[in-house]
Amino acid sequence: MAVLADGAAHVALAAAATGARLVHISSDAVFSGREVHYTEDALPDPTYRYGAAKAAAETAVQAIAPAAVLVRTSTILGDGRGAHEVLTHALSSGAVTGALFTDEIRMPVHVDDLADALIELAGTDVAGPLHVTGPEPVSRYDLGLMVAARDGLDPASIPAARSADVLPGRPLDVRLDCTLARSLLRTPLRPVSEFMTS
DSSP states (O other): OHHHHHHHHHHHHHHHHHTOOOEEEEEGGGSOSSSSEEOTTSOOOOOSHHHHHHHHHHHHHHHHOTTOEEEEEOOEEOTTOSHHHHHHHHHHHTSSOOOEESSOEEOOEEHHHHHHHHHHHHTSOOOEEEEOOOSOOEEHHHHHHHHHHHHTOOGGGSOEEOHHHHSTTSOOBOEEOOHHHHHHOSSOOOOHHHHTTO
């Protein structure tokens, strides 16, 4: 996990040395989920190693390149190529064991929407944290059911579990407030129910 923070610091140093615009990708994992709804001014309070590493990366980038924008995002989907989509197929086929959690809520974003937003932000002077996700909260299990419906999988083949029972301590309900991003960006951030059925 050290590479997440150290790598971000090296990139920030290079950007600062050359005067390059830095758009840093962060994650909703920097939050514990205890507050559920998070705006950009919320203080990170990660509960596990990945989230702590992402929070450390944010701190490093802000210290080295204060003009950088720190884009916090959530579950990224991409026409079958996203990690959650791949996992759903693997669980459905029995290629892997495990389950999708009914109590972990996130704000999925389509990879194309996120990429367009990042490109747009590269041409701005927006600095500091910015939340860029889709506007619709959904559980990891319900998201798996959306993948199953889109891809013709048997929904009964998608195993469900509670994260609180299997992996206690992981963030449960984490919803990034994207009001600021929607006011700044021309790029539309579509709800998951729209892009998973279109």
